[in-house]
Amino acid sequence: MAVKAQGTTDIANPVNLNDPPQPLDEVERKTAHKSTETDESSGINSSGGTGGTIVELIRSNYIGFTRAERKLADALIANYPVAGLVSITEFAKSGAVSTPTVLRMIKKIGHNGFPPFQKVLREELQETLSNPIAKHERWSADAPEEHVINRFAEATFNNLSQSLKQIDYKVFDKIVALIAAKDRNVFIAGGRITHSIADYLFTHLQVVRTDVNMLPSSSSLWPHQLLNMHAGDLLVVFDIRRYEIDLYKFAELAAARDVQIVLMTDQWMSPIAALARYSINARIEVPSGWDSAVVTMFFIEALIAAVENQLWEETSHRMQELEGILNATQRFQKQP
Amino acid sequence: MAVKAQGTTDIANPVNLNDPPQPLDEVERKTAHKSTETDESSGINSSGGTGGTIVELIRSNYIGFTRAERKLADALIANYPVAGLVSITEFAKSGAVSTPTVLRMIKKIGHNGFPPFQKVLREELQETLSNPIAKHERWSADAPEEHVINRFAEATFNNLSQSLKQIDYKVFDKIVALIAAKDRNVFIAGGRITHSIADYLFTHLQVVRTDVNMLPSSSSLWPHQLLNMHAGDLLVVFDIRRYEIDLYKFAELAAARDVQIVLMTDQWMSPIAALARYSINARIEVPSGWDSAVVTMFFIEALIAAVENQLWEETSHRMQELEGILNATQRFQKQP
DNA sequence: GCAGAACTGTTACGATATTTACATAAAGCA
């Protein structure tokens, strides 16, 4: 979750779907060209020649593509292959580029003109359609169905939609209001695994508002923090199975001080739920020895966006200031 | 669907490339006319109007077609719908008829010209190819559609499926192999925002294998780490817009030492891509002033699962050991 | 900050596609 490159424009207008910020494709051109060579020498990129399907060709040449070409490639892949089965004019329009750009991209992947390109696209499609196996059931179309990536995708989508079905948006809004209330301090705590996720929330929340504190990863240092926590303050705690005893004890102590607790947990719910004012439970099961944090991340980001939205007056100010500081440090690649 | 006038198999078997059925055009006119009445009286045929898909329309109007039109219809159904996604000239040729015949048939099934007809064909195809889940109206059923949570869900879902469409699973597998190779050290680096995410990878990878190192968050300490990095080692670097100069420089130095670089970046690709052996790009746009890390998390988890899978012999051992240690510390709540 | 390179879109032209009008061929019917 980086600060968006173009800063001012869309930062002045953070949650606005109707008028989405224009993507910035600020990869250095030269870099891209260099990379073509580099990659080719390392054998990743196919020659950019004629072998392979169109998608594969696009993927392997993506690094050599220019901004406009990438936009076009994205549009094609998004509606593959139908987006390419129209006239070159319409195709260009669907990628919001000009027709010559289409030609140039096509030539880069080793085809000789639009009609031949389209012919290949049709042949591929015919091939796909006459293949009895329904390829479109898979998430990553070219990976085998049983490939980790497809099984993971399946599980993750289920987790996400399940969690969304279960969440009460009023609770969500209440949590947003709690976090947005400037008159209270916010403390964030995570466990062994969830620590990084808690940290992610911390990093962002820090920009949005003042008085945000992250508890150190070593639980032995937590009691000290209690001294700074007062009635009405907010503790956001992450506890995902296996639920950690230290976290619970800490939450108990905080609750005893009349600190409000918001809990981010899983579907089985940490015992901290009993102490918490509100909890959000995310589905976490994936085909792996671990649990997934993807849905938890989703909720964190949605929360941040909502808080940011609510505090827009102050936040925009803070973000602009941050923007200025970051620019001054010259920490980032040049902006377009 | 009409009672098949000529009783051939080709209509019942529309998608069959390898052995395209011979179109039968020797049907008696007279018979066809008779059957029209029969079918209509039995109410099977729709009026021959505009409703339904192209195949359906063709089938229900088949008896009203002339010989040449049937030849054309047969050719289309034999290679449905790809045969119709070419120019009218070619389409006519594939049915061995003239172009006006194509026009006439199209008008008979209630379309206004060749382009509109083809458009419908494409839309149908898109419908077939597109994932059923993609048409999710609302994610959190009880929240208003324009609620942050729904708009965020929409964006995240798109990000995830887009990213999955673009990823080359062979690249994914190569990365897994790189990480799983025990004979090299693994270093993980993240930027200002991505640091927490890098840390998440670190936490998990540590369990799965030995010799995993996380670079400190302060970039001034990175050069020291370089001393420990040798040819053949692996550097996993997270760089999401705005791309950080320090990260690039560090990657450059690592590359100079023949360290293999795997890059986790966004769709616009960090310039580090030029130095990287492989990159994974995740879609990151959400309706917020920030970018989303959800997809990146997804890939991390999928990677960990895949590596874990590959190294299962050793990993299971390590995990059991870890389990024992954690139990001994009594850090967790009792297991259910 | 400036020169040069690279990228991108606009324009124009030749080629192709679509459509209409019309002539020819085939089929139906007495």
Next chain:
DNA sequence: TGCTTTATGTAAATATCGTAACAGTTCTGC
């Protein structure tokens, strides 16, 4: 068989498309 109706293809016109050359713009490197 010969007349009428229907079906089909040919040819010309019109619109659209694909492509190449060019020029404006943005980016890069010194």
